[in-house]
Amino acid sequence: MNQIEELISNPVKAANIYAPLILRLTNPDDKSTYDKLLSHKAALFVSDEIQGQLRELVKSQRPWVRIKPEEYDGLIAAHLNGADIDAYGVWVYYPWSRRLVHLLDEDEFIEVRTNRNQYKITLQERDLLATKKIGIIGLSVGQSIALTLSMERGFGELRLADFDILELSNLNRIRAGVHNLGVPKVVIAAREIAEIDPFLKVTCFFDGLTDANMEEFFTAGGKLDVLVDECDGLDVKILARYKARELRIPVVMDTSDRGMLDIERFDLEPERPLLHGTVTGINPQNIKELSNEDKVPVILQMLGVDNISSRAKASMVEVEQSINTWPQLASSVALGGAAGADACRRILLDQFRASGRYYIDFDEIVSDKKDIATKAAHENPFQPLSGDEMQKLAAEVKFDAGASDIIPTTEVISDLVNAACAAPSTGNDQPWKWLYQHGTLYLFHDEYRSFSFGDYRKIASYITFGAAYENLNIHALKLGLEPYIKFTGGPDQKLVAAIRFKSVSDKSQAQLLEPLDGAIYKRLTNRNQAPKAQIQPDVYQQLTSFAESIPQAKFQLFTDESTLGQLAEIIGFCDRVRLLNKEGHYDFVNREMRWTSEDAEKTRDGIDIKTLGLSNSQMAALGVIKSEQVISTINDLGGGKALDMLAKRTVSTASALCLITLPKNDLENFFEGGRAMERFWLAGTNLGLAIHPLISPLYLFPRVVYGNGEGLDPKFVPVLKDLRKKFCDITDIGDDRAEVFLAKIAVAPEPELKSFRLPLEKTLIIK
Numbered sequence: 001m002n003q004i005e006e007l008i009s010n011p012v013k014a015a016n017i018y019a020p021l022i023l024r025l026t027n028p029d030d031k032s033t034y035d036k037l038l039s040h041k042a043a044l045f046v047s048d049e050i051q052g053q054l055r056e057l058v059k060s061q062r063p064w065v066r067i068k069p070e071e072y073d074g075l076i077a078a079h080l081n082g083a084d085i086d087a088y089g090v091w092v093y094y095p096w097s098r099r100l101v102h103l104l105d106e107d108e109f110i111e112v113r114t115n116r117n118q119y120k121i122t123l124q125e126r127d128l129l130a131t132k133k134i135g136i137i138g139l140s141v142g143q144s145i146a147l148t149l150s151m152e153r154g155f156g157e158l159r160l161a162d163f164d165i166l167e168l169s170n171l172n173r174i175r176a177g178v179h180n181l182g183v184p185k186v187v188i189a190a191r192e193i194a195e196i197d198p199f200l201k202v203t204c205f206f207d208g209l210t211d212a213n214m215e216e217f218f219t220a221g222g223k224l225d226v227l228v229d230e231c232d233g234l235d236v237k238i239l240a241r242y243k244a245r246e247l248r249i250p251v252v253m254d255t256s257d258r259g260m261l262d263i264e265r266f267d268l269e270p271e272r273p274l275l276h277g278t279v280t281g282i283n284p285q286n287i288k289e290l291s292n293e294d295k296v297p298v299i300l301q302m303l304g305v306d307n308i309s310s311r312a313k314a315s316m317v318e319v320e321q322s323i324n325t326w327p328q329l330a331s332s333v334a335l336g337g338a339a340g341a342d343a344c345r346r347i348l349l350d351q352f353r354a355s356g357r358y359y360i361d362f363d364e365i366v367s368d369k370k371d372i373a374t375k376a377a378h379e380n381p382f383q384p385l386s387g388d389e390m391q392k393l394a395a396e397v398k399f400d401a402g403a404s405d406i407i408p409t410t411e412v413i414s415d416l417v418n419a420a421c422a423a424p425s426t427g428n429d430q431p432w433k434w435l436y437q438h439g440t441l442y443l444f445h446d447e448y449r450s451f452s453f454g455d456y457r458k459i460a461s462y463i464t465f466g467a468a469y470e471n472l473n474i475h476a477l478k479l480g481l482e483p484y485i486k487f488t489g490g491p492d493q494k495l496v497a498a499i500r501f502k503s504v505s506d507k508s509q510a511q512l513l514e515p516l517d518g519a520i521y522k523r524l525t526n527r528n529q530a531p532k533a534q535i536q537p538d539v540y541q542q543l544t545s546f547a548e549s550i551p552q553a554k555f556q557l558f559t560d561e562s563t564l565g566q567l568a569e570i571i572g573f574c575d576r577v578r579l580l581n582k583e584g585h586y587d588f589v590n591r592e593m594r595w596t597s598e599d600a601e602k603t604r605d606g607i608d609i610k611t612l613g614l615s616n617s618q619m620a621a622l623g624v625i626k627s628e629q630v631i632s633t634i635n636d637l638g639g640g641k642a643l644d645m646l647a648k649r650t651v652s653t654a655s656a657l658c659l660i661t662l663p664k665n666d667l668e669n670f671f672e673g674g675r676a677m678e679r680f681w682l683a684g685t686n687l688g689l690a691i692h693p694l695i696s697p698l699y700l701f702p703r704v705v706y707g708n709g710e711g712l713d714p715k716f717v718p719v720l721k722d723l724r725k726k727f728c729d730i731t732d733i734g735d736d737r738a739e740v741f742l743a744k745i746a747v748a749p750e751p752e753l754k755s756f757r758l759p760l761e762k763t764l765i766i767k
Contacts, residue, residue, distance in 0.1 A: 016183075016184060016187050016206075017095050017096060017187075018187045018190035018194060018202065018204060019190075019194065020092045020093060020094045020194050020198045021033070021093040021095070022091075022092055022198055023090060023092070023093065024090055024105070025086070025087035025091065026087060034091055037100060038100075042093075043093060043100035044098040044099075045097070045099045045100070046101075047099065047100070047101045047102065048086075048101075048102040049102065050085060050088060050089060050102045050103070051076070051085070053089075053109075054076045054085075054104070055072050055076065057079070057104065057108055057112050058072065058075040058076060060115045086102075089102065089103055089104045089105045089108070089109075090102075090103050090104075090106075090198075091103075094191070094194065096191055103198070106199045109199060110126075110199065113153065113197065114126055114153050117152065121152065121345070125349050128348070129154050129345065129348055129349070130153070130155075130156045131156050132157075132225040132226070132348045133156065133157045133222055133224050133225050134149065134154075134155045134158055134159070134224065134225065134226045134227075134228060134344060135158075135159040135217055135224045135226070135228065136158065136160050136161070136228040137208070137209045137227070137228070137230060137236065137240060138162055138229070138230035139162040139185040139186060139188075139230070140174055140256075140328055140333060141230040141254050141255075141256050141333050141337065141340065142160070142162070142189075142228060142230035143174055143185065143189045143337075144333045144334055144337025145254070145336065145337045145341050145344070146160060146189050147175065147189070147193065148337040148341035149341045149344060150196050150197060150200055151196060152345065153197065154341060154345045155200070155344075155348075157202075157203065158193065158200065158201070158202045158203070159202075159203045159205065159217055159224070160186045160189055160202060160203070160204050160205065161204075161205035161213075161231075162185045162205075162208055162231075163206065163207050163208035164184070164185050164208075165183060165184050166180050166181055166182065166183055166184075166185055167181065168181060170185075172328070172329070173328045173330045173333040174188075175192070176192075186206060187204065189202075190202040190204050205217055208236070209231065209240060211239075214239070214240075214243055218243055218247055219247070223247055224244075224247070224249050225249070225348055226249065226250055226251075226252060226344050226347055226348060227240060227244045227249050227251045227252070228251075228252050228253070228344065229251055229252070229253045230254065230336075230340075233288075234284070234287045234288075234290070234298055234299070234302075235285065235287050236284075237284075237302075238274060238275075238279060238282065238284040238287075239284050241266075241274045241275065245266040245272065247266075248266055248267045249267060250263065250264065250265050250267045250347050251263070251264040251266065252343050252344055252347070253340075254335075254336035254337075254339055254340045255303060256329070256332040256333050257303075257308060257309050257312045257332065258307070258308070258309050258312075258359050258360075258361040258363070259332070259335050259336070259359055259361050260303070260307065260358070260359055261336075261339045261357070261359075261360070262356075262357050262358075263343060263355055263357075263358070265355045268353060268355075272355060275302055276355070278301055278304065279301065282301075297619065297620030300623060301620075305620075305623050307357070307359075309361075309363070310627060310629040310630050310632075311633055313624045313625075313630040313633075314630050314639065335360060335362075339360060378583065378590070380451045382447040384446060384449075385433050385445075385446040385448065385494065387435070387765045389494070390433065390435045390442065390444055390495075390765065391767070393442075393444070393494060394435055394440070394442045394495065394498070396495075397486065397488055397498050399440060399498040399500065401439060401500060402484075402500070404502045404503055405439065405501065406481060406501045406502055406503060407439035407501070408439075408481060408501055410436070410766050412481075413436045413764075413766065414764065414766075415479075416441075416472050417434050417436075417441075417472070417760060417763070418760055419471045419474075419520050420432070420468040420469065420471045420475075421468065421471075421760070421763060422471055422520050422521050422523070422757065423468040423470070424523070424681070424693075425450075425461075425467075426450075426454050426455060426460040427452065427454065427587070427591060427592030427606060427607060428592070428605050428606050428755045428756075429449050429450050429452070429605060429606075430449060430605055430757065430758050430763070431445060431446050431447070431449045431450035431465075432444065432445070432446065432465065432468055432763060433445075433446045433764075433765075434763055434764045434765070435764075436765070436767065437767035438767075439500060439501075440498050440500050441498070441499040441500075442495060442497070442498050442499070443465060443469065443497045443498075443499065444494055444495055444496060445458070445461055445465070445489070445493070445494050450464075452583075452587045452591055452592075453578070453581060453583040453584040453587045453711065454578075454584070454587060454699050456699060456702055456707070456710075456711070457702060457706070458491065459667075459670050459699070459702060460699065462489060462496070462668075462670040462671045462674065463670050463671070463674035463740055463741070465489070465497070466670065466671040466672055466675040466677070466678070467674040467675065467677055467681075469483075469485065469497065469499070469671070469674075470675040470678040470679060471520050473675075474514075474516050474517050474520065475517055475520060476501065477504060477509070477510040477513055477514065477517075478514060480504055481502070481504070482501065482504045482506070482510075483500070483501050484499070484500060484501075484502065485497050485498070485499050487668055487671065489667050489671065491667070496671075513549075513679070515686060516679065516682040516683060516686065518686070519682040519683075519685040520682065522685050523681055523691075524685075524750075524751060524755070525611070525691065525692060525693060525755075526613075526690035526692055526746075526748055526750060526751055527611070527612050527614075527692050528613040528690060528750075528751055529613060529649070529653050529748065530653060530690075530746065530747060530748035532652075532653050532654065532655060533655050533746065533747035534655065535689070535745065535747070539687055540557055540656070542683060542687065543658070543680055543683055543745075544557070546679040546680055546682075546683040547658075547676045547677070547679060547680035548676070549676075549679060550662075550672055550673075550676035550679065551672075552663050552672075553660060553661075553672070553673065553676035554660070554661045554662070554737075555658060555659075555676070555680065556659045556660075556661075556731060557656050557657075558657045558658070558730070559655070559656045563730060564651055564654060564656075564657060566726065566730060567651065567742075568647055568648045568650075568652070569644070569648070569723075570723045570726065570727055571647040571651065571696060571697055571742070572643075572644030572645065572646075572647035572648050573719065573720075574696035574697045574699075574700045574720070574723070575643055575644060575647050575696045576643040576644050577696075577713070577716045578696050578699070578700065579625060579640070579643050580631060580634065580640050580643070580713070581711070581712065581713065582628070582632075583711065585625075586628070589626050589628075592606055593609060594606040594607060594608050594609065596609075600755075603756075604756040604757060604759065605757075606755075607755060608753055608755065608756075609622070610753050611751055611753045611754065613751060621642065625643070635713070647694060650692065651694070651744060653746055653748075654744040654745065654746050655746050655747065656744075656745045657694070657742065657743065657744055657745070658680070658741075658742070658743055658745055659731055659741070659742050660673055660676050660677050660740045660741040661737040661738060661739050662676070662737065662738040662740060663736075663738070664736065664738060665702075665735070665736060665738050666738070669738035670738050670740060673741065676740065676741075677740055684745065688747070689745055689746065690744075690745070690747060690748035690750075691744070693743045693744075694742050694743060694744055695741065695742050697723070697727060697742060698739045698740070698742055700712070701720070701727070701739070704717060705724065
């Protein structure tokens with residue numbers, strides 16, 4: 001039984017067949033097959049519109065003549081010249097649909113079908129295109145390009161490579177019917193091309209493009225003239241370009257985002273770097289097995305993060321969170337089909353010779369012609385604190401000298417303030433200023449530096465001031481001085497404290513804190529990830545002792561995996577809320593982060609991005625979420641779960657989390673809490689531990705508990721209230737306590753970089 005007979009007797013055998021049978025009834029064997037198709041009812045649908053095709057043919061051959069309706073029969077008869085119209089041309093059998101269609105034979109079919117291409121495509125150009133070979137990898141946008149090329153008859157052979165089958169979720173962009181579900185995409189595309197034009201040559205590669213078939217795909221039966229890359233596999237994209245460059249084949253790619261069309265003329269520039277040099281140093285073998293998340297930095301590097309639409313960037317953050325994979329729309333895919341096919345045609349006809357990236361962005365081209373109001377800047381309501389104002393405020397404080405007071409030299413004061421300024425601060429904002437006169441050192445709050453979403457009711461700043469004072473205290477004791485303090489801070493006060501010095505009266509306190517002095521300049525935030533390590537109980541006991549050496553401070557440890565998981569969820573959600581908050585996001589991008597080391601060194605404040613200890617994928621994600629528009633889009637879509645993931649990953653390698661609290665929720669307790677935090681952190685530094693603050697819950701919860709959701713998106717407030725209750729249940733604290741510090745304790749390699757500090761002359765005035 002030959003193949004034709006097998007198809008007639010068992011149409012199911014046509015499962016993956018994509019080439020139709022072309023029958024010429026003047027050939028006895030073809031006539032026999034034709035008869036069998038009809039007699040065995042293998043052809044369920046017969047279409048015979050040859051008369052209409054002949055009308056078009058004779059009309060196309062006489063464009064200068066206005067043919068009258070009654071003249072067509074005679075003209076057709078003359079054209080047939082006695083031939084039987086039923087046997088004229090070809091009969092084409094499509095096994096997959098069991099259709100039998102009567103058509104003009106190849107030359108006449110092409111003449112009529114391409115008649116309306118003229119003269120956008122001349123007859124000479126049409127015939128030249130018929131000698132060309134195009135390869136397409138990937139059949140989403142690739143299918144659209146393939147069908148457009150087929151309708152224009154822009155090739156002689158088309159090679160299609162895709163390993164995937166059609167799934168229901170593909171039907172948002174791939175032109176196919178539900179009856180094709182489960183059918184290979186190459187088969188669907190090839191069949192539709194055959195139904196447009198049965199004389200076009202299509203070769204299918206069912207395994208996609210692989211190492212095993214790459215040579216055949218590129219060269220079998222003649223070298224490709226153009227490669228169209230629309231595949232998802234990053235390794236295949238790169239390997240295919242290596243091969244295309246080796247063979248001097250131009251590459252066309254459409255990304256279906258912002259209408260970006262990418263063209264690389266390896267035929268004209270055989271030394272051209274792949275993807276315009278955006279993938280330098282990327283080994284395709286190393287990226288083959290990457291997760292979607294880890295592909296993000298490579299894709300961003302390849303496409304250029306600034307060139308991607310806001311919705312696409314937002315979607316990247318949502319992959320494997322609220323969506324499964326990269327989104328595509330039929331309108332974008334259809335546009336890509338047009339742009340890709342047009343580029344291929346002009347390349348093949350030598351009408352276009354450039355490499356580059358081109359955008360057909362409907363959001364820009366077709367848009368409301370309105371003046372877009374410039375958004376108001378996030379204005380800082382404060383001015384930098386001046387020396388004159390500091391002196392005026394200091395003069396208002398009565399802080400008499402004691403009989404045993406010591407007046408340190410200006411050199412000693414500079415040394416002490418340097419130590420104080422090594423303390424941590426939120427976003428490394430360093431909100432302190434110091435004035436030394438008449439033996440008294442004054443600590444001021446420079447609200448110009450601390451103004452931010454994170455410094456709600458000055459809580460963060462006062463924790464910072466407590467830490468700075470503790471550094472000064474420890475270092476002073478080391479020098480044989482004992483500072484004592486008059487706390488003057490408050491919600492409306494710029495002067496936080498006045499400090500004087502005397503001889504050391506409590507030797508035991510000095511001995512307890514002396515070991516911490518050596519850690520003042522070593523202490524840093526260690527965000528490096530390392531496998532979870534077991535920490536001995538005596539280490540935790542030392543940390544507890546130092547933290548609780550501040551009167552009424554309470555230090556709690558959490559090591560149970562279930563508890564850590566619950567805390568990770570709370571921290572992650574709070575991180576998300578903060579980044580999705582307009583002010584919180586602005587602070588993160590513009591006030592806290594220093595996106596280059598040059599900026600960090602220049603400003604000497606903020607957080608150098610290199611100190612975050614992030615993976616390439618996490619760095620790429622940060623690059624994406626820098627955009628206020630992207631964050632706004634994510635928020636509007638109700639997304640952002642991926643923003644939780646960093647906290648969850650961070651906590652997953654924690655040996656423990658710790659919480660420091662004090663009895664009363666007021667600024668003086670937060671100040672004292674900052675002292676407890678610094679003692680703990682310095683002790684941890686001496687013990688070789690990695691301390692990483694995870695404080696977003698402590699900055700958001702006060703807005704819920706005391707501010708009725710002030711400054712928060714109302715949709716997040718109920719969730720935060722629930723998480724607040726959960727947090728209190730875990731930690732067994734009430735709303736009346738000052739919640740000072742929540743941090744990860746781990747063992748990890750020390751970072752190579754630490755944050756800069758402002759020069760002393762910018763923070764200390766000596767009179």
